[in-house]
Amino acid sequence: MSTLGPPPQRIAVEADQVRRLVAEQFPQWAGLEVRPVANGGWDNRTFHLGDTMSARLPSAAEYALAVAKEQRWLPALAPQLPLPIPVPLAEGRPGADFPFAWSVHPWLDGEPASADRIADPVRFAADLAGFLVALQSVDTTGAPRPGKHNWFRGGTLGTYDELVQRALDGQGLAREIWTTALAAPWDGVERWFHGDVAAGNLLLREGKLAAVIDFGTCGAGDPACDLAIAWTLLTADGRRAFRARLAVDDATWARGRGWALWKTLGTCARTRGRADREAVEARRVLDEICAEYLTGR
Structure with missing residues (x-):
């Protein structure tokens, strides 16, 4: 529920x-x-x-x-x-x-990240992963845990199961991906996470990652929520570099994929029947998630 x-x-x-x-x-x-x-x-x-x-x-x-x-x-x-x-x-x-x-x-100078603005997709992915490695290494004593303040980022994906089930609408492969993500165990070690690692919160200067903004959903818990960017923005090569730098195990990667799927299915449901940029991009990301799940790349 x-x-x-x-x-x-x-x-x-x-x-x-x-x-x-x-x-x-x-x-x-x-x-x-x-x-x-x-x-x-x-x-x-x-x-x-x-x-x-x-x-x-x-x-x-x-x-x-x-x-x-x-x-x-x-x-x-x-x-x-x-x-x-x-x-x-x-x-x-x-x-x-x-x-x-x-x-x-x-005011932090920079322009929001987008695929066409990133000079070197692999370096960008590695730099972002390095930032997240540093964030995850910060002591979590007293840190805010998942809750209403961050829409339960860092908690269980099950919080979103009801919403996802409504959005799946008979999509067999997406349902399999979601079920796999829900079943993927977390080791229970709390780490800091940003909670909304999205293109608009990553600033570029001269095509390179220059700053990270909007920590409204940050906290300490399961950092898998910060992996969604691997499917929503990174290239296939960048995704591999990102995962390698973070040293992410299969279960964490599956949960991260689940976070990406939840976010994307919500956008697909909201934009159903539309052909604007947001709708097209959501369908592209959904295809990316499914392809990566099938090929492991």
């Missing part, structure tokens, strides 16, 4: 609202320009704050649960990681008709 509950009730956030919040709570930044970030996020609304900072505001109560976590843990994680991450500069309070805590972050 799913423990996820109903979808979050998102609210709109406007630039004028952010300006009022900043003026009320951080008068030293009141004169800075506030403007929306292009493709500024779904779980959080992100705005430029001057040229060197950003304001990040949760779009729903569920996402606001991550604010205190990021304020507490990103400063501790950052010195132990090989790439920049967005360490918060300040924590905002509710105000100006905005009901949640929010954050001010440094």
Whole structure:
């Protein structure tokens, strides 16, 4: 049975609202320009704050649960990681008709990763794996465990079984892949994970991985959720390099494939009957997952 509950009730956030919040709570930044970030996020609304900072505001109560976590843990994680991450500069309070805590972050330069922007797919995959190796090696004492704050990332795939069963819609091979993922055992050793290693959260400069952002779903538990990127973005050669650098066993790889399948089936179900870019990309990823499962490549 799913423990996820109903979808979050998102609210709109406007630039004028952010300006009022900043003026009320951080008068030293009141004169800075506030403007929306292009493709500024779904779980959080992100705005430029001057040229060197950003304001990040949760779009729903569920996402606001991550604010205190990021304020507490990103400063501790950052010195132990090989790439920049967005360490918060300040924590905002509710105000100006905005009901949640929010954050001010440094602006990290780069463009979101995409297959056509990555200069060397194998090096990119190895660099990303190296980042995850470092993240997984950080001490988990006191770290947040899977829960509502991160939609149960790092926990059991069974949390999503009800949703996946509805989305499978008679797809025999996908059902086999999902069943295999559910049955793959975890050794129970908790490790730090990011929770949403996706193209939009990986920043490139000159085609190389330069920063990792959006740690709202991070925590400690089963890190297999961070492997989904192997099917959603990496090439076949990159996927092999990624797995080798992480030294992932078969069971963990199967669970990672399951995370990729869950995410992709949800998008396929939502875009069924459409022929736009999102729908085409979801079907491509589903084909990639199935092909890799059959060939092991």
